[in-house]
Amino acid sequence: MRTVGVEEELLVVDPGGRPVPLAPEALAVAARRGEGETVEEHDRAEQAGIRPAGDGRSGPAAHLVPELKEQQIELGTRVCRELGEVAGELRHWRSRADAAATSVGARVAALATSPVPVRPVATRGERYQLMLDTFGLTAVEPLTCGCHVHVSVGDDEEGVAVLDRVRGWLPVLTALSANSPFWSGEDSGYASFRSQVWARWPSAGPTGRFGTPAAYHRVVADLLASGTVLDDGMVYFDARLSATWPTVEVRVADVALRVEDAVLLAGLVRGLVETAARDWRAGRPAPDVRTELLRVAAWRAGRSGVSADLVDPRSGRPAPAAEVVAALLDHVRPALEDSGDRELVEHGVAEVLRRGTGADLQRRAFAETGDLAAVVRAAVAATHGR
Template sequence: MRTVGVEEELLVVDPSGVPVPLGPEALEVASRRGEGETPAEHDRAEPGQDGRDGSPGRLVPELKQQQVELGTRVCTDLAEVTGELRYWRGRADAAAQAVGARVAALASSPVAVDPVTTPGERYEQMAETFGLTALEQLTCGCHVHVSVADDEEGVAVLDRIRVWLPVLTALTVNSPFWLGRDSGYASFRSQSWNHWPSSGPAELFGDAATYHRVVADLVATRTIVDAGMVYFDARLSQTWPTVEVRTADVCLRVEDAVTHTGLVRGLVETAAREWRAGVAAPPVRSELLRVAAWRAGRSGTTGELVHPLTGHPAPAADVAAALVEHVAPALEETGDAARVAGGVAEILARGTGADLQRRVHRDIGDLAAVVRAAVRLSTGEQSGG
């Protein structure tokens, strides 16, 4: 069974619902408790070694002081993932409460805020190099790592899952508001993130040598700070034998993050089987994938998506069903089929995080109330909504 690890970025907010630059202080608390790294400790790590995909669970800094990131331990089943996410969200919230704040699993800030860059050489270099793209970048994603045998299998997986990644975006949308206004998107994080020059869908690689040559060529341009800034929608880990899928907004509910994790592991296993069976990767150009990703971020599960098997628009529910069917044999083998299919059905029935945010705003008319509701759902204080 392939192992999985999950990283989630969380907003740090004050009791009123406004993001506050108390992430470093919360991490100081976590560090004293043996649960996290301070910004200074994190900055001394190897360049680009941001992930926690192969190490014990931990809380670490992110680009902005209004954020913290959690990383789970390596897990073998979805029940473990559930427990890990609940535990580390709880530890992040406890550390934030110690400095007068809370955490919220929101992929963007509904309320207006001035993002503050976390101290450290790497983050400061990014801010200087990329201007407003870095200075305004206050977004929170969910990154899922799945084990692979080696880089050859990993690249074969990357080539075969790329057409399905926009569907994952659609099922996890959780950023309809952007710094005080409705963005018109279900996931504006996905739009903002693509301002980075090295982000988005990649072309087919074919083999590990080509993948590593492309990464080296990107670094050689001296445009990005280091290889850790190769922000492909899915990439190989620099440190551990995993494929990292990076397209999702951080999910408001732990249950949805677990569903997403199950889908990602199912996609990786399905792709590896196809590769071993000699099934060619779908020859879809990245221009078409970028359009598919845009549509997914625009409407989430409420409109039509580009169907990965036809290239034509289809209802989101039909496209989600096609994804579940595509990975069903792999999910059956791990015992995840009922859990993941049920999780997808629940998302389609009750809505995504973006749907809930808009519902709270429509009912109350206060964006800060959206954040407060998100705190309750993120930390398990409330299960409905």
Template sequence: MRTLGVEEELLVVDPDGVPVPWGPQALEAAARWGEAETVTEHDRATRGSGPERDDDRGEGDGDDPVGHLVPELKAQQIELGTRVCRDLAGVADELRYWRGRADAAAREVGARVAALASSPVAVEPVPTPGERYADMGETFGLTAQEQLTCGCHVHVSIADEEEGVAVLNRIRVWLPVLTALTSNSPFWLGRDSGYASFRSQSWNRWPSSGPTELFADAADYARVVADLVATRTIVDTGMIYFDARLSEQWPTVEVRIADVALHVEDAVTHAGLVRGLVETAAREWRAGVPAPEVRSEVVRVAGWRAARSGLGGDLVSPVTGRPAPAADVVTALLDHVRPALADTGDDERVSAGVAAILERGSGADEQRRVHRESGDLTAVVRAAVVATHAG
């Protein structure tokens, strides 16, 4: 069974619902408990991602690095990472635990954390102190300065890089469906963006982001990464911001397409779908099934459409390449991965999670409902704080 782990970025907000740059201070508090680091993304990439813990939460893999709280690009953020899990029950336990620890750290400085992929209220993003983040701000201008977004990254184990590249080639056409299903950023700094996931629009301003073309093999993937770094445009390999990539430090495929989920169970559903996609793709590769030869331009358009309408309109079907109702396309994704879900015992939980999201709507739909009822964007944030820690 493939192991998996999840990273989430959370927004730090004051009791009134306004994002505040108190993430570094909150992490200092958590560091005193042995549950946080103050290293940058690049530093983590070179030496691992978190402290070792010896406890009985979830189904963690005891020999692997475990959960952690770390800084992100902006001081209004905290990132959490689960330890390696063998099942979705473990993922759920880990996410609840680390969301709770992030919130406890924020409470130490008079704040809370909310699983919002963008800030509903207008705020000036404040960069987290550090040489790398300062370098990014100088190099990328407004793209870096305005980047206050919170995503969810799912890592799924692979046998080796050849299998990983084969997986990347086969899951790319399905990733826009995950964008729609996880959309949770309709508001952008004080106004309705008109998108279900405006985070993805902001994120894709980075020069190394988005979908990729098909790779011939692992060596081809490595050459593309090396060529990107050789342009001296991106700061380092940590800025390989593909929708899905091979992890630098772990033997995993890392899927980076999703908004952070408002509800823990929605994040668990997403993680289950990602593991199902990875396993399905690996089986197809071993069986000699070729990867879909869909141009990256078409995948990018499918991603844009998913970000724009979320679950409220048509999506581009990965099967036909034509528009179809969002519920039908999401159901096609579920059917595509169902054999893999059945083999890991995830079918019932993931199917129920997908049905729940289709019935009540995405996080973006929930945010807009709160705003329609209250007329107050800070009320959206306060409701998100409650939803983040429900259950």
């Protein structure tokens, strides 16, 4: 069975719902408890090209680490074989991140953007400062939180075959995970405004088909040689080969408000990777989907989530979100059955379609209270299963 690991970025907020730059202090507490890295330790590791050690299969060992802004903490699960393990890991590390934040007078919330206006504060460190100097407002202005799923692959040949075959389905994952309707104190009109902000980075977004590992690595080398992408960690493709572990990393999702939705995402990504690998081994060619159409599909997914039409990857035409999500389930169902994930994933999809995404829940909280700070407080509760 393919292993899976999840990385999440969380907002650090004060009791009034405002993101606060207390992550360095919280991470210092976590480091003393053996649960994470301080900003200084992380910066030294980044400069040396060192990543947290894993078991070589599906990503890093569990940890709490800094992100680009001091109002963020990133967590990483251990390598997991069962989705139940993923759920337990996420609950544990959300709880540990919250405990560290609570010790310095804050909480953590799984929000992909801040509902209340905020002035982001950059995390100290050479690499982060270089990013700010190089990319200006693209790096200075955003405060966004995503969720990245790592799934193990046998080698780069299988990994590239997977990348070439999952491209069309990734916008559906964006729609299901949408959790960022508010920006600068206003409703953005998008279910995932994080996905719009993230698209500003020069290396972000969908990719064309690569065909071979040599072609993939040549593209990455050319991006680095351009002098625009600073290092391989800034190759922000929607899905990429991990530069550190033998995994495919899918990066299109907002951080999930509920643990259950993050587990659903992990199950769908693992199902997509396994389905793509089977198609490759069977000699079925990768779908010939234009990158331009993928950009349109990604925009549509970020705009409406699952509340309106999505672009159906089979036809390139609009279709009701529930119909497109059902097509995704049909596509990965054999893989879900073989991994034992079918019941959990089908239930998770039904729940999202019934109650809505994190974006829908945030908007309902605002409609009930008229108070964006109350939305953040409700998100803190939902982050920890309440």
